[in-house]
Amino acid sequence: MRNLRIVVVNTIIDHADETDTDLQEQAERGKALRIGLLEAGYNIIASLPADQYLPERIAQLQPDMIIIDAESDARDVLEHIVIATRDERRPIVMFTEDDNTSTMEAAMEAGVTAYIVAGLQAERIKPVLDVALARFRQEQKLLTELSDTKHKLAERKVIERAKGLLMSRHKLSEDEAYQKLRSMAMNKNLKLSEIAQRLLDVEDLLG
Numbered sequence: 001m002r003n004l005r006i007v008v009v010n011t012i013i014d015h016a017d018e019t020d021t022d023l024q025e026q027a028e029r030g031k032a033l034r035i036g037l038l039e040a041g042y043n044i045i046a047s048l049p050a051d052q053y054l055p056e057r058i059a060q061l062q063p064d065m066i067i068i069d070a071e072s073d074a075r076d077v078l079e080h081i082v083i084a085t086r087d088e089r090r091p092i093v094m095f096t097e098d099d100n101t102s103t104m105e106a107a108m109e110a111g112v113t114a115y116i117v118a119g120l121q122a123e124r125i126k127p128v129l130d131v132a133l134a135r136f137r138q139e140q141k142l143l144t145e146l147s148d149t150k151h152k153l154a155e156r157k158v159i160e161r162a163k164g165l166l167m168s169r170h171k172l173s174e175d176e177a178y179q180k181l182r183s184m185a186m187n188k189n190l191k192l193s194e195i196a197q198r199l200l201d202v203e204d205l206l207g
Helices: 021-039 054-061 075-084 101-109 122-170 174-188 192-206
Strands: 005-010 043-049 065-069 092-096 114-117
Touching: 005 021, 005 054, 005 075, 021 043, 021 065, 021 122, 043 054, 054 075, 065 075, 065 122, 092 122, 101 114, 114 122, 122 174, 122 192, 174 192
Parallel strands: 005 043, 005 065, 065 092, 092 114
Antiparallel strands: none
């Protein structure tokens, strides 16, 4: 997917002090990253600073992927990224020079999909983003399946409670209670779990 709409979030100072070698190196690395993305055919829709306005800007731009161009200490940018992607997750790739294990773990906990340390070459960018995107999609698929499973278990619990209520109130067998519940759902054109929840709600109201 080469037409990814990418937002680059950088903690790098573009107009670095010419006397500061570290800042110059960071600025050059940020420039190399953006050039590599463009050469690989990606669409950089914005390059944003890691400030308190970041969540709002990402919400407005709706990018397909977020790339963090981070200096050594990226705690602040990670905090902003967490807020920005809390309601709608996106693949996040972080390029950094920080190989500290605790920083890497904090980044992954914050939602970073791929944490890339050093060795930034233009030819590496596309494979890295492809892998990050594939991993993100797999994670989302697993989360969706887990959510579906939890939902189905919750529905089953509601149905079992409603069956128990019918069995107790009308002296029915479990199968009779189920058939009655099913008949009520069909008559009302509702799902079994929906009619079961309605029965339980009525029971709660009546005490």
